[in-house]
Amino acid sequence: MEIGKQIKKYRKVMELSQEELAEKIFVSRQTISNWENNKNYPDVKSLLLLSSFFNVSLDILIKGDIDEMKEKIKTEDINKFKHDSNIFAVLLVLTILLPIPLMKFMGRAGIIIFATICIVEIYYAIRIEKYKKNFNIQTYKEIINFLEGKSINEVEKHQEYGKRPYQKILLAMGSGLLAIVVSAIMMYLLL
Incomplete structure (x- = not known):
């Protein structure tokens, strides 16, 4: 899945740690780590929050995953x-x-x-x-x-x-x- 790479890329562009991103979208640091390592997939609410926070469209964020x-x-x-x-x-x-x-x-x-x-x-x-x-x-x-x-x-x-x-x-x-x-x-x- 590409979502892990996308989250990691946008997080690094914004110079945020996993913990800082987790606080912004109301999840744990472990959840961010799991997403970035493709251990699990964000739910719809989290995808929308990530899309809004990173200021990218949902299509771009989940590019390749569809x-x-x-x-x-x-x-x-x-x-x-x-x-x-x-x-x-x-x-x-x-x-x-x-x-x-x-x-x-x-x-x-x-x-x-x-x-x-x-x-x-x-x-x-x-x-x-x-x-x-x-x-x-x-x-x-x-x-x-x-x-x-x-x-x-x-x-x-x-x-x-x-x-x-x-x-x-x-x-x-x-x-x-x-x-x-x-x-x-x-x-x-x-x-």
Whole structure:
């Protein structure tokens, strides 16, 4: 981050110690040190006070940090999406494989365990759908590009947009068929 260098530069131009600057903007000397060493980032109030005190625009003060912040946010979003997708995938497999064994061997307790798994799975499905809606990603190609941090051009975007309804129908049919096959196998194994 560039903010540390900027604070240090303007502080030295004004010939202030860290302690003197800290007094002027109502923080501790350690806070100034942490900012200058990029251990943490000033909050909005502190940024405004620094900008005003140094008599520079906020844009100049945080120069270079905006792109880095955008990249960090994008990386964090991708990591959250991957994390939630992995949890959802595990829960989906559990809801496919566990209902009959849980009910057969654990009775009512198995039903409660299965219901709990389903509720948590629904929660993660909703989170994933919110990510997809926020980033306008629906098709497999769009999701893969998002996970890789890439974007697609306008022509490809329109092509992918046209595929969305068909992929949803095929996904629903495939999920239903998979559920039938797994249920038949489980019934055969348990009876």
